[in-house]
Amino acid sequence: MRTPDLNVKSGIAKQFSTELSLKLYERICLVRWFEKGLIEVIKKKGEPKFVYLSTGQEAVAAALSFELRSYMIFAQHRAHDIYLTFGGNPVMLRDELMGLPAGTSQGKGGSNCLQYHMNGLTMFGHHGLIGENVPLGVGAALASGRKTVCFFGDGSAEEDYVLAAMGFAVTHKLPVYFVCVDNDLSILTTTDVRRSWEITKIAKGFGMPCMDVADDPWSIMHYTKELTENLPALINCRVCRNNWHVGIGTDGPPEWERHAMVKQELIKLGHKQAIDEIEDRVQRSMENLWKKEL
């Protein structure tokens, strides 16, 4: 059932330290204000045309960036949120999106091919075929024995090679965490039109620990702690993305606004002043970052 409180643990934010929760909020803001700046650039210049925006689903990556810091990352085509929250350099991301030599792949990859191999982060670039990163990540875990996270969407989950790679990871007991970022859409086709099964039931069938949860970041951190005790495992995170599959357009307001819900939760916990300061700081920083392109 797709709801904003699906398997969300009531009052769970209190179990996490203030410091962590505020950092979490900062990472969420980072994605939103980075992409706000990018959208302004696109409105002004018409370029870059092919951007895969993350705003609306960024709480998932922000939460996981605390729990999976040492993991090798095999991200999907939509990865601004993963890149930024796990510690990728925003300036290099900007330059990559603008096709500049100082970009993460010298401007050759663009929005859906992000990689980052600096500052202790190992994030491999995607090439645009949805779900291709899943067998790659499984193979990398097989060959290296290193903990690996594979991100993919509810559409990618239907790719035969994604399912086969999950099965292989179970057979070989590989240390892989599968993260399905589920917005219920493949472009604009809803999941119920495309299939009758659920990825968590498939995971269970494979014998993998799994959880289906809305994008409440504290719940995602909580379940991830548990699930990663026994890899391979899968988490399906229900999200509402703000923008189109590709480009900056929107189809009306999202079903729910996790950023606002997180903000509300932090205000309830008495952190209004702190989060206002954080958001203001991040906003100014990102506006400054994009100034050169505007």
Place this chain on the structure above:
Amino acid sequence: MEERTLAETIKEVSRKHLEENGGLLIGQCITALGWVNGTVPNVQGIVELPMTDVAGAGIAVGAAMMGRRPIFVVRFQDFMMLNSSPFVNYAAKVKELHGKTAPVFIRALASEGMGPVHSGVLHSVFMHFPGFIICSPMTPGEYEEAWEVFMENDRPMFVSEHRSSFQNTEELEDKVHKKADITLYGISYPRFALEETAKMLAEDGIVCNIVHIMWLKPFEITDRLLEPLKRTNLGLVIDNSFEICGAARSIAYELSDASGYPVKALGLLDKTKCLCKPYRNEAPDSKLIFETVKKIIRDC
């Protein structure tokens, strides 16, 4: 020195890689039914894939990204139609896009007379895509050379093998005459038919040079390839993949462009390779090559 077959050479190269380099050997059904015609060693480092074409290839590419230089065995080249995606879309592009590497040694086995999806030769398809090194070794020495090049490079290598060559122990030498009528360039399995063709042509008073081509991509125009053509002013490239948009035509064009002389191509007909004998669309044999050469010379 004891003679070694090509199959034994492949097995030994693989054994060393697995035992001494920490390499991996990945594929479907590779440790059963004769261990891929006796080319797979029984040592640690073999990963039996489930029947997961596409995912299996992706797993091999992921392993390559970790520096394990996997040997990926696909028992019939036709199956590369399924397995190609991670190689074409990821391994072959990752260096140019990201400055990273995924060197995987793709052992793609061709066969003859085994029907529509077990007799294919697909090296031409892979020549089309950037990022690959492509070769078709038919002798023990050539295979060792291919392996050395793979280990010295960081690109994926498509190795177009042929089951009919596995028992071969001989090296295939070029035969170049001071005065000849045509230069025959052989690729893959049809190379074994060139000596016989030359004898048949000689009986008709036609002298031909024989030049063997193992490296298909990058295709380097060398004196070894060009000098015989300059002596005959006429050439023919023979291959066992489909002629349309195939290796034979591509290489014929390159040789012709570099020399200024006409170079023709002979590959498979634009027809499905069926199982039954009259419809197999088999690799050019000495009889077909002989007839083709006669026609070319007659038309010239």
